[in-house]
Amino acid sequence: MTETERESRPVGGRGIAHLVCGRRAKWVVLVLWLVLLFLTAPFASKLTDAQDNDAASWLPGSAESTQVLELSEDFRPEQIPAVVVYARESGLTAGDRTRIEEDVRELKQLRDHGIIGAETRGPVYDRGTDPRAAQVHVPILMDEKGWERIAPAVDSIRDDVGEGGDGLAVHITGPGGTSADFSEAFEGIDSTLLLSAMGVVVVMLLFTYRSPTLLLVPVLGVVAALLTAQALIYLLAEHAGLTVNGQSAGILTVLVFGAGTDYALLLVARYREELRRHEDRHEAMALALHRAGPAVLASGATVVLSMLVLLAAEMNSTSGLGPVAAIGVAVALLAMMTLFPALLVIFGRWIFWPVIPHLGSADPSESGVWARMGRRFSRRPRTVWVATAAALALCSLGLIQLRAEGIANADAFTGKPDSIVGQEVSARYFPAGSGDPLVIISNQAQAQEVGRTVADTDGVVPDSLGLPPGTKPAHDGQVLFEATMSDPADSEAAKQTVERVRDAVHAVPDADAQVGGGTAALLDMDEATTHDNILIIPLVLLVVLLILCALLRALIAPLLLIGTVILSFAAALGISALAFRHLFDYAGESTDFPLFVFVFLVALGIDYNIFLTTRIREEAAHQGTRKGVVTGLAATGAVITSAGLVLAGTFAALGTLPMVAFAEIGFAVALGVLLDTFVVRSVLVTALFLDVGPKVWWPNRLAHEDTVPPPKEPAGSAPGPRG
Numbered sequence: 001m002t003e004t005e006r007e008s009r010p011v012g013g014r015g016i017a018h019l020v021c022g023r024r025a026k027w028v029v030l031v032l033w034l035v036l037l038f039l040t041a042p043f044a045s046k047l048t049d050a051q052d053n054d055a056a057s058w059l060p061g062s063a064e065s066t067q068v069l070e071l072s073e074d075f076r077p078e079q080i081p082a083v084v085v086y087a088r089e090s091g092l093t094a095g096d097r098t099r100i101e102e103d104v105r106e107l108k109q110l111r112d113h114g115i116i117g118a119e120t121r122g123p124v125y126d127r128g129t130d131p132r133a134a135q136v137h138v139p140i141l142m143d144e145k146g147w148e149r150i151a152p153a154v155d156s157i158r159d160d161v162g163e164g165g166d167g168l169a170v171h172i173t174g175p176g177g178t179s180a181d182f183s184e185a186f187e188g189i190d191s192t193l194l195l196s197a198m199g200v201v202v203v204m205l206l207f208t209y210r211s212p213t214l215l216l217v218p219v220l221g222v223v224a225a226l227l228t229a230q231a232l233i234y235l236l237a238e239h240a241g242l243t244v245n246g247q248s249a250g251i252l253t254v255l256v257f258g259a260g261t262d263y264a265l266l267l268v269a270r271y272r273e274e275l276r277r278h279e280d281r282h283e284a285m286a287l288a289l290h291r292a293g294p295a296v297l298a299s300g301a302t303v304v305l306s307m308l309v310l311l312a313a314e315m316n317s318t319s320g321l322g323p324v325a326a327i328g329v330a331v332a333l334l335a336m337m338t339l340f341p342a343l344l345v346i347f348g349r350w351i352f353w354p355v356i357p358h359l360g361s362a363d364p365s366e367s368g369v370w371a372r373m374g375r376r377f378s379r380r381p382r383t384v385w386v387a388t389a390a391a392l393a394l395c396s397l398g399l400i401q402l403r404a405e406g407i408a409n410a411d412a413f414t415g416k417p418d419s420i421v422g423q424e425v426s427a428r429y430f431p432a433g434s435g436d437p438l439v440i441i442s443n444q445a446q447a448q449e450v451g452r453t454v455a456d457t458d459g460v461v462p463d464s465l466g467l468p469p470g471t472k473p474a475h476d477g478q479v480l481f482e483a484t485m486s487d488p489a490d491s492e493a494a495k496q497t498v499e500r501v502r503d504a505v506h507a508v509p510d511a512d513a514q515v516g517g518g519t520a521a522l523l524d525m526d527e528a529t530t531h532d533n534i535l536i537i538p539l540v541l542l543v544v545l546l547i548l549c550a551l552l553r554a555l556i557a558p559l560l561l562i563g564t565v566i567l568s569f570a571a572a573l574g575i576s577a578l579a580f581r582h583l584f585d586y587a588g589e590s591t592d593f594p595l596f597v598f599v600f601l602v603a604l605g606i607d608y609n610i611f612l613t614t615r616i617r618e619e620a621a622h623q624g625t626r627k628g629v630v631t632g633l634a635a636t637g638a639v640i641t642s643a644g645l646v647l648a649g650t651f652a653a654l655g656t657l658p659m660v661a662f663a664e665i666g667f668a669v670a671l672g673v674l675l676d677t678f679v680v681r682s683v684l685v686t687a688l689f690l691d692v693g694p695k696v697w698w699p700n701r702l703a704h705e706d707t708v709p710p711p712k713e714p715a716g717s718a719p720g721p722r723g
Helices: 003-008 014-021 025-044 064-072 094-108 146-161 174-186 189-209 216-239 246-275 281-312 316-337 339-347 369-377 381-401 418-429 444-455 492-506 518-552 556-582 593-623 625-656 660-697
Strands: 079-087 121-125 133-141 169-173 438-443 478-483 514-517
Touching: 014 025, 014 281, 014 339, 025 216, 025 339, 064 438, 064 478, 064 514, 064 518, 079 094, 079 146, 079 174, 079 418, 094 121, 094 133, 094 146, 133 146, 133 174, 133 418, 146 169, 146 174, 169 174, 169 418, 174 418, 189 216, 189 246, 189 625, 216 246, 216 316, 216 339, 246 281, 246 316, 246 339, 246 593, 246 625, 281 316, 281 339, 281 518, 281 593, 316 339, 316 518, 369 625, 369 660, 381 556, 381 660, 438 444, 438 492, 438 518, 444 478, 444 492, 492 514, 492 518, 514 518, 518 556, 518 593, 556 593, 556 660, 593 625, 593 660, 625 660
Parallel strands: none
Antiparallel strands: 079 133, 079 169, 121 133, 438 478, 438 514
């Protein structure tokens, strides 16, 4: 069937497309979006205020540490201790002691920013005959705005104690100091990521389109989508109990910019094709939406449903990310399928200046590099895909270097803030776990036995048990007390101590004892994340497989695509692990690192396979599968490559944040997207489809109706394997 005959056929979907890009409809769409932005923009700026970064918003609700956290509120106000550390290597002088005592008196009078000054403890000197260090514990009150209190509270403490000097070191550490540094790292995360992602998008669109005017339209569409999504998420957080934290808000920005720009690139590519075939730009856009729309919608649905699978996670932070990310991608999809095409049609062909596609102008993809690559792969497809798969499998061997066992506070920042320096100084003179103790709650009748059991457990400082100041001696037949561990609170050794303490106190008859605290929370998070990895990864694969089967109306092709995605994920993780160990010198990865990388790579990386294979299927119906593969690669190669570069760049923007966990996710996802774009989609999938041939569409009728012969081998060349 000729191209003219194909264009002359009635297109049932054009009527729906004209609702977006018709001569009058385009203005209606624009007005509706302007009204929507006018109503929602004021709420978008409030999303930061709705973030909940407290421990309970991250922990699994059923975890023992979460239950202890909730029960402890009956004994004392929820608080987090900041620890002021004074140290002089040659020994504290009389003047140092006088200064420390004066600081303590001032801190006890401190009431600003929710500091519980009256319960300030200290100074506690190290046990040497000539003390060289002292600690002062200052509780910070936590409530619904507790996360917002921490950084100002620590600043107030620092104002009171002043800076070190003349050989005396002064640092603020402990859970309060570390949390303040994390809070400052998250501060401005939205604006930092917004500017970084926007900069990447602008540069890549300028490189792709070579048009300073055209790049403004996708940026306008993505910004409109981001503002709308942020407003909607804020309203749901305020009135429907949706959990939003700094992590999910940051990832939202990256996802909306990355996915939204990808959809724009793919739609523009098809629109440009149709402009070369149709004089009326409204008709050209209607055809572009009709033919590219199903692939874009399937891509968006894949991401949305994959993100919603995260709702099954035990970790509150992970399950909360699911709806936040799903809403962001859904709004981006809506904007790119309505506002973006309406704007393109309103502006007209001149928006492509200086390379304006005119009616009858040649399609550069027909003789481009991707067309030549497709023809070259068709000569020896089996050799190509086997060699490519082997190379990816070799890269995946780097997984043996992966250390996704959690990141200690000392290794969590790309730099070394004051709290980490203070933690190192404190550990030289005091038990390493001081400042972040175990919290034990038990029945009052068995409290003494539970206390002896805890004190006798390896890893606990024996004489450290006590009732914290400001704590009720008993409540409702229960008591609360604390115990200091000998190892750093965020270390693996401390987690093992928590396990031993839990086993010991759970064995005390009728004690109903529970163990919580910062280390217990880390342990519970690790266990919940392991559960989530085992549950969610197969569910996401199942969702993607079902969508591919529905879209391609085949079984073999979706299974092949799923296999390539898994191989791509393993290779990206393997290369990333090697880079983290030997290039960036990171100590390890967070326990949820593999899950997040997998979800983003599979949900987003499958996009490019969807766009390629739907185009191949469209061409296969008219040219046969093998020729359709070459044509599909030629038609989509440039735009999918550009889309991959944009998406990789937006995720790489996570590296601008001063936290190792974000930098690692950004690097691994960006690398995985590039692998998927340049290797998996363009080489591996193309060669596989060429080798398998029409059987790839089984059980669809295309598996039996492909009668077009494969390309002839050039004279003198050895025949390649055929599927």
